[in-house]
Amino acid sequence: MKKKVLSVILCLVMTVTMLTGCGSSSDTSKNGTSEETTGGTATTEKTTDSDAPVEFDLSMHVANVEEQEPAIYAICQAYMEAHPNVTINLTGEETTEHYNKMKMNAQADTLPDVFFNLLASDKDMASQGLLYCLDDFIADNNLTSIMNDNMVNAVDVDGRIYGLPYQALVTGFWYNKDLFDQYNLEVPSTYDDLVNCTKVFSENGIITIAQGAQDAYSVWALMAELCHFGYFDKIDGILAGNESFNNDDFRKFYDSLGELRDLGAFPGNVATSTYYDAKEMFCSGKAAMFDSGSWESKYLEENFSNPNAIGFTWGVSFDNGVGNQQICSNYAHAPLAISAKAAEDPAKLAVILDFFKFYYSDDGAKIMIDNLVTPPTNYSGTIDDSFVSEHPAFASVIDQINLGYKGIKTQADNVSTEAFGNALYDSIYGVINGVCTSDEAMNTVQAAVDDDLGK
């Protein structure tokens, strides 16, 4: 068990090193080399001169923050406990409503002081001068020493940073070990294994991968599979209009999806199912795998009949893939941003930055881990034995991180506009639903690219 504890610590340390292949060298020159990482940790210290009451708003993307985002809720509570003069007005709204509200607030220049934002919107808001630049904060607190380059630089607009990830986003497939054991199957590591598993599961009335097309964004693990076909080698050229999204490499991915569909890998009612239906399919033992991420650790541990049977995998590699097949989807989640208006009040800004310092410290990371959330920073503390044994699902995520696969740059839909992201979801679900051929699916995305280019 000691070994396992060590591995947990190691894995969190490795969060930094895992994604090194994607980082730019220029960033390391600004803040020291990546090898220096374990040294610096932002700590909580008082930066304000007075104990005068200060309050700020923090707006999140879930309706019930305490229940749905317990980590951020706990961090706010801990900060307010340590700073009795500070009041954080933590509010939340349903995801789509939140995003729309933030856009409307941006138009009216009434953005909350601190808020969760979509990556694409964040960049747009930054370009309009609506956000506070975090370059000085990052430099002053040596954040690049405790965060991976890709985590720090997620919201880079013309070389300046306007937001920091609120979590590390770890996505992949959850699987039900009991079902694999029952049918004498190994958890698939290659596409051929997955095809074989699908055949066996289909014969026995088991859904291989639980998906819900009504929530079109719920394709995290499948988007990561697309990255096995040279996605990040091509995407800049595609977005610049020099290459086409409809290409032979990406076609292999969509053809594979089509093959899995034909073999019955996905639920028969995938079109009318939501992400939450898919989660229930998995929890009730009707599906062997579930496309999701580390954020479901807690829910699965509480709702799965045998929590020790839950496993997590990055997905499969492809014989006909392009480039490194040992890649993993561990990258920056959507950012927390500070509005430029909030920064006009020096007292408020000082408190917000102090809160950020706490958020991106070991203390903040510890609270996240306690709430089964993967922190965006490198955690240098220790984790108890009992914690690992009590949380088999989260431990499984950690085990995968420990494999040391190369982290992909960012989530595939985050490279451009929301329209591009939605077209990407449509292309994947289009093939799963049998509405599109591979070519039609790729053309859907290309049309969004053309639209963004004003063609």
Added chain:
Amino acid sequence: MHWFNRKRNFIAMLGPTILIYCLYIVIPLFVAVYYSLTNFKGIVTPEFIGIKNYIKMFGDRYFLVSVKNTAIVLLMSILVLLPASLILALVLNRSFKGSNVYKALNFLPNIIAPIVVGLIWGYIFDPEMGLINSALDLMGRVAWKQTWIGGLVLTPYCVGVIYSWQNVGYIATIFLAGLKTIPNELFESCQIDGANGWQTFRYITVPMLKETFAINIILIITGCFKIFELVYQLTNGSPNHMSEVMTTYMYNTTFISSRYGYGMSIAVFSCIVTMSFTLIYLFILRRKNDEAGGLK
């Protein structure tokens, strides 16, 4: 009465209403038209692009599907909802024990929030776990099972059925109110003249309900172009926008993909189509009335 006829007082009385109407209906309509001529994406300052969005709209496969689906729902509602409501109103117009309870029960679906209606019918139409397919399974009629919702064909028809179910009590209530206004003497004189039930219905009831028909048809047309929550809850446009109606596709384009300019062009188109349908219907009705020298 004289006080109301004075122009100044007349304007003073109507002013606030006109002001609110302009503020919340007319001005937003012009704002929507303006944005439909831009490439606005929510945050960055919009650029004027002329009618490019409108041209793109007619080459957009999913938009055309949403128009087709809206048309199917409208047609279904006219063909199913209107006659069903009239029949229901005729039945409820008779005095029988518990007729008031039936009236209330028939109106019940209309007071349920559309999102809940979508949820209820989702459990009925779902191809995997829905009531209909499960019942067909139990009956051994597996071949009759269909992808009622979430497929490529049947979803808009099912939406039409659900919309009809939800509104049949409401439309029937309006018909019922219309039936109550028909003087009883007309029916009595018909009886004396020896007209049978069908003839009474054909030559007395229907012509006397002309205005009620007009109101109901306009309500159905405008209602169909406003269907949103039902589809949003039932399929959310799935699979891949193939079950979208114009409002859900507009919402999806505007608020999910942040293509505000394009979304507004769909909204403007939808508004024009709804108004056109209503005005054309009213024009035809008025002309018929004029020709008949009857109701105006």
